[in-house]
Amino acid sequence: MLRYAAGRLVQAAIAVLGVLTIVFIVMRFSGDPTLLLVPEGSTQEAVDALRKQLGFDRPVVIQYLDYLQSLGRFDFGISVVQRIPAIDIVASRVPYTVMLALGALAVALFVGLPAGIAMAVWRGGWLERCLSALALTGQSLPTFLSGMLLIIVFGVVLGWLPTSGAGDIRALILPSIALGALSMSTFARMARIAIIDELGKDYVRAARARGLSKAGAVERHVLRNAAIPVVTVAALEIGNLLAGAVIVETVFAWPGIGQLAIQSIQSRDFLVVQVIVLLISIVYVLTSLLADLVYALLDPRIRLAS
Amino acid sequence: MAGLTVEDLSIDIAGASVVDGVSFSVGGGEVMALVGESGCGKSLTAFALLGLLPDAAEVTQGHILLDGLDLASLSERELRRLRGSKLSIIFQEPTASLDPLATIGSQIAEAYRLHHKVSRREALAKARAMLVSVGIPDPDRRLTQYPFELSGGMCQRVMIAIALICGPDILIADEPTTALDVTIQAQILDLMKQLVAERGTGIVLITHDMGVVADIADRVAVMYAGRIAEIGPVDDIFAQPSHPYTALLLASVPRLDVSPKERLATIDGSVPSPERFGPGCRFNERCPLADGRCRIDTPPLLAHRPGHFSACWHADRVSEIARAAA
DSSP: OHHHHHHHHHHHHHHHHHHHHHHHHHHHHHHHTTTHHHHHOOOHHHHHHHHHTTTTTHHHHHHHHHHHHHHHHTOOOTTTTTTTTTHHHHHHHHHHHHHHHHHHHOOOOOHHHHHHHHHTTTSHHHHHHHHHHHHHHHHHHHHHHHHHHHHIIIIIOOOSSOSSSSSSGGGGGHHHHHHHHHHHHHHHHHHHHHHHHTTOOOOOOOHHHHHHHHHIIIIIEEEEEEEHHHHHHHHHHHHHHHHHHHHHHHHHTOSSHHHHHHHHHHOHHHHHHHHHHHHHHHHHHHHHHHHHHHHHOOHHHHHHHO | OOOOEEEEEEEEEEEEEEEEEEEEEEEETEEEEOOTTTSSSSHHHHHHTTOOOOEEEEEEEEEEEETTGGGGOOOOHHHHBBBBBEEEEEEETTTTTSSSTSSSHHHHHHHHHHTSOHHHHHHHHHHHHHHHTTTTHHHHHHHHHHHSOOHHHHHHHHHHHHHHOOOOEEEESSSTTTTTTTTHHHHHHHHHHHHHHHHHHHEEESSOOOOHHHHSSSEEEEEEEEEEEEEEHHHHHHHOOOOOHHHHHHSSSOTTSSSSSSOOOSSOOOOOOGOOOEEEEOOOOGOOOOHHHHHHHHHOOOEETTEEEEETGGGHHHHHHHHHHH
């Protein structure tokens, strides 16, 4: 188990290094960043001076090592727009996105998983048909559309919930549903398939032959076995929720990193964008690492084989 | 009466009659073999005994009596109380029949705790004793292991431990040795023989292997296309088969006293699919003795010798087949 965990940790570290490198390449090779920073109409001398001051005139390899070194010191540079450290700008927005992502994850897990389990256990019945319609809707509606529909119905027509902003906790409900809908459908579909697959296996029949009811067999044996593929998807979904937050936060004027990303791109605040991209990528890597560790806890074949 | 009695059991799948009028009984300490080709309905019969038929299959007539109690009259809850306690089953694929994520100990203990109000610790002690009695060495370590750490033969011993932990009256063994190596097969069959002798458990042994039948069965029912072709004491049926299918099956078993250059006897044709079952004897298309009557009238199971029944209009001529094949 320890060796397995250590191996996964090393893999995760390599993935993070890969992410840092790709972000560096994209940022430096998509054009000279100096031109983004100078006021329009500056002289060539002023541009050259700034380029030298920022170190962009040095060889790329030196710049790369310098970049890694500053990241190692948690130095992500100063925002060229707000003139404060980029990391501070992003950090002030992170709690909102974490709240939204957790809200959406709660919607996805607490609606998606029970729906998937119900669809598998009562396969072929009316309940499955209703729930699969729900899952299909969640999957097909683009977030910007479902977000606006939710605002119109619950915010404007019914007036039950705030339409935007992050004033009170009720404001979290609509964006969480909009953001969680796609993941909810994914969880429901994955759980359904995984459970149907497990229900057909010999050990379920054997468990029932020992006197377990179908529900008992599902509870004691099937759910744990079916959890393995669902954990894989869950890990990817957490990353997707952060990425999806970009649109939902814009629709609901939610002050998280998604909204910040859009604003920073529009104002060419490239160091802030870089921090956000790094953050989302690292969350992807870490959730995959977490999923690998959860596999080992669930499945003795992984835990004991390594 | 004590033991299991199946009377006139019929099972349909999507309107096709896959098991038709099957009757047999098995008493305590007796081994009753159901033998036949794949798809002849023997496994479906076994699942019907437990009330665990797949959703598509349906019992259309007949009774299953366990110690005189009609299982069809029981609720699902009452059936659950019987499953694993009075009536147990072991399967063809022992490794797949165990939950890969649960320890051996927890799975054996679960079988006990489902039918007895005991603590987990007591159930594990019972499970340990059961592992010893099915001949698994180092039981303390095995209890904490997972199915993937055990061989197929070991897993089948664990399945037998699960099946017998509540001391059932009847054990259904669905091809228990088919997936195992030949040497392991012999060990598992010996274990089953020993358990029958010690505990007086009746066994319904489902197999396609005449060698296994000869080894441990007392009586045998030969099934063909969902019907019993012939039923009776093993020795009698092996010595004097009274149904052409049985005679041809026995002739197709490889023998040590025949030159290996000799071609193995086969039965021409294949089992018709249930949608194509016509009137008359279902074996008529492949039967060397078949005549017009066999294609129209279904032969009833009739006694030819005491306790030995066969369903053939030409039972008196079956010895011709046996002679021709020899």
